[in-house]
Amino acid sequence: MPFCQSRVAPTRWTASVAGALVIFAGTMSWSLLGAQAKTSNDAVYSAAQATRGQALYNEQCAFCHGDDMSGGSAPGLAGGEFLGFWNKTPLSDLLEKIVGTMPAGAPGSLTNAQGAEITAYILQVNKFPAGQMDLPDDPAALKAITLAEPTKVAATPVTPRQTAAAPAGKTVKDSVYSEAQATRGQALYNEQCAFCHGDDMSGGSAPGLAGADFLGFWDKTPLSDLVDKIVQTMPASAPGSLTAEQGADITAYVLQVNKFPAGQADLSADAAALKAIAIAK
Numbered sequence: 001m002p003f004c005q006s007r008v009a010p011t012r013w014t015a016s017v018a019g020a021l022v023i024f025a026g027t028m029s030w031s032l033l034g035a036q037a038k039t040s041n042d043a044v045y046s047a048a049q050a051t052r053g054q055a056l057y058n059e060q061c062a063f064c065h066g067d068d069m070s071g072g073s074a075p076g077l078a079g080g081e082f083l084g085f086w087n088k089t090p091l092s093d094l095l096e097k098i099v100g101t102m103p104a105g106a107p108g109s110l111t112n113a114q115g116a117e118i119t120a121y122i123l124q125v126n127k128f129p130a131g132q133m134d135l136p137d138d139p140a141a142l143k144a145i146t147l148a149e150p151t152k153v154a155a156t157p158v159t160p161r162q163t164a165a166a167p168a169g170k171t172v173k174d175s176v177y178s179e180a181q182a183t184r185g186q187a188l189y190n191e192q193c194a195f196c197h198g199d200d201m202s203g204g205s206a207p208g209l210a211g212a213d214f215l216g217f218w219d220k221t222p223l224s225d226l227v228d229k230i231v232q233t234m235p236a237s238a239p240g241s242l243t244a245e246q247g248a249d250i251t252a253y254v255l256q257v258n259k260f261p262a263g264q265a266d267l268s269a270d271a272a273a274l275k276a277i278a279i280a281k
């Protein structure tokens with residue numbers, strides 16, 4: 001799935017909110033924290049730690065994220081887009097993302113110390129300076145260090161955010177759902193999704209599901225990714241409770257609200273069929 005820096009993304013979204021919360025909390029404690037608050041430009045990891053992280057990365061992460069972190073079947077972890085997305089979020093969010101959800105095949109298998117080592121290596125590859133001390137593996141300590149854009153990197157290449165092969169077939173512009181299906185999806189949406197994503201999908205406590213940001217984020221990914229996201233992780237309050245058909249119905253409604261044309265046939269709930277339809281801006 002592609003990522004785009006202004007985008008409020010599945011994982012990134014939580015990151016930016018957490019970042020915002022830190023700043024809010026900061027109205028009270030920022031002055032206290034001020035003295036210690038650091039960014040990734042402040043030599044917050046050691047070269048030795050990054051080397052340990054590199055070994056772990058090569059073994060457990062490179063085959064999805066690319067040998068040089070430029071991406072592969074998974075998004076890149078280096079470059080302008082990655083940094084733009086994580087910019088100003090606390091490093092604790094990145095650690096949590098890594099330790100809590102990676103490696104995608106075996107989440108939960110890394111210790112915090114290993115997560116910190118890999119994070120150190122990510123900082124190194126992103127050209128942040130190394131220092132004397134290891135990056136702490138304590139989330140509370142990492143909360144006080146925010147990721148920043150590197151001070152001296154000019155024109156960092158934008159990493160392609162494609163995580164799945166771009167489907168060759170249709171796009172959502174090709175009338176891939178029916179009105180009746182969208183209406184069924186609307187009922188489900190209003191009942192199960194609207195209170196977090198907004199009545200009109202413009203967002204609320206959760207990111208919006210309509211508009212340029214949303215489409216920019218999902219642009220060129222197969223529709224199966226969006227349906228999977230919905231069926232496997234939503235509603236956030238009860239993931240796994242939707243059937244594949246309900247996921248397809250809600251997706252039809254998402255397409256309708258995003259002003260894609262309806263056609264005669266329903267959007268299929270079949271994963272292979274959904275893979276052949278690309279989301280387009």
Ligand code: HEC
Nearest residue numbers: 008009010011013192193196206207230234235236237250
């Ligand atoms: C309790 C609040 C809540 C409910 C209810 C909920 N969501 Fe979400 N949803 C979230 C949050 C928070 C995120 C962002 C984090 C994530 O991606 O997991 C999200 C992310 C998403 C995304 C990814 C958005 C993006 O582009 O990054 C989709 C699609 C989505 N939800 C669809 C749904 C659908 C469809 C329903 C109803 C079946 C639903 N959600 C119900 C909270 C909720």
Ligand code: HEC
Nearest residue numbers: 011012060061064074075082097098102103104105118163
């Ligand atoms: C089997 C493939 C796979 C492996 C192995 C894997 N990842 Fe991922 N990773 C993904 C995919 C797919 C995503 C995008 C979806 C998501 O954010 O969960 C991702 C997302 C991420 C992100 C968030 C990127 C961003 O900018 O939003 C980080 C950080 C990350 N992985 C780190 C790691 C690390 C560190 C390892 C090794 C310990 C690892 N991953 C191993 C597939 C993988």
